Amino acid sequence: MCDSNYVIQVSKLCKKFGSFYANNELSFDVKRGEIFGFLGANGAGKSTAMKIISGLLTPTSGDVEVLGYNVYHESEKIKREIGYMSQKFSLYEDLTIWENLRLFAGIYGLSKSQIKDKGEKILHKLNLWSHRDDLVKSIPLGWKQKLAFSLATIHDPKIVFLDEPTGGVDPQVRRLFWDQIYEAQAQGITIFVTTHYMDEAEYCDRICILSQGEVVAYGDPESLKETHKVDSIDSLFVLLARNVE
Numbered sequence: 145m146c147d148s149n150y151v152i153q154v155s156k157l158c159k160k161f162g163s164f165y166a167n168n169e170l171s172f173d174v175k176r177g178e179i180f181g182f183l184g185a186n187g188a189g190k191s192t193a194m195k196i197i198s199g200l201l202t203p204t205s206g207d208v209e210v211l212g213y214n215v216y217h218e219s220e221k222i223k224r225e226i227g228y229m230s231q232k233f234s235l236y237e238d239l240t241i242w243e244n245l246r247l248f249a250g251i252y253g254l255s256k257s258q259i260k261d262k263g264e265k266i267l268h269k270l271n272l273w274s275h276r277d278d279l280v281k282s283i284p285l286g287w288k289q290k291l292a293f294s295l296a297t298i299h300d301p302k303i304v305f306l307d308e309p310t311g312g313v314d315p316q317v318r319r320l321f322w323d324q325i326y327e328a329q330a331q332g333i334t335i336f337v338t339t340h341y342m343d344e345a346e347y348c349d350r351i352c353i354l355s356q357g358e359v360v361a362y363g364d365p366e367s368l369k370e371t372h373k374v375d376s377i378d379s380l381f382v383l384l385a386r387n388v389e
């Protein structure tokens with residue numbers, strides 16, 4: 145199944161909790177270097193699939209390969225080559241900015257001197273150097289998000305998984321966050337992002353929309369809009385939601 149143009153290949157993925165299918169025969173691929181958006185309403189099955197792909201949860205059935213590794217037997221290898229950021233869990237609020245940086249960089253396997261060099265560079269770039277001893281709980285959400293993203297990519301992963309990374313911030317801050325995502329893409333990192341914000345779907349190279357555990361749309365935003373004769377991904381989402389009611 146392995147094709148080097150694709151960093152994620154998912155075929156007929158199923159995940160059952162008891163008799164309930166959280167993921168039902170999902171099939172999609174993610175190309176090397178693209179920004180891939182994973183969309184769906186609450187409970188559609190996004191986090192379950194994302195956990196499986198990042199090696200945290202075992203599928204019930206189906207084939208899933210990430211960077212050529214099989215999720216059933218090689219999840220440890222997958223975890224070493226990816227980064228992960230979630231809106232719900234990303235930074236320790238009771239630690240300072242620098243302590244968070246040291247902790248995450250250490251977990252991702254950077255040496256002391258790499259942490260010092262890269263850490264200083266990142267904090268200067270984010271304009272957070274003078275705030276390095278501030279507790280994370282005291283800084284604005286927008287700063288936390290940009291710091292969390294930088295930490296999720298501090299080890300130059302091949303893929304970064306972003307689970308609702310921009311939740312709760314205003315459109316201007318979200319836009320700035322997307323600049324960071326584009327920068328990571330330009331460095332060759334593949335981005336896999338879940339979001340509830342339909343305008344963000346338009347920033348992705350390709351998207352996959354889930355509904356009730358199944359893929360209901362998959363492709364690049366422009367082609368999907370053309371095929372379904374809608375003028376935005378938001379309208380497409382409403383249309384698809386209506387079809388499954």
Ligand SMILES: Nc1ncnc2c1ncn2[C@@H]1O[C@H](COP(=O)(O)OP(=O)(O)OP(=O)(O)O)[C@@H](O)[C@H]1O
Pocket residue numbers: 161166184185186187188189190191192193
């Ligand atoms: N460990 C579990 N045990 C039982 N049911 C679960 C478990 N994890 C998820 N589910 C169920 O599977 C379904 C899909 O959940 P999932 O978290 O993947 O959805 P989601 O699209 O990520 O939603 P959200 O945007 O709210 O995070 C939901 O109905 C959820 O209740």
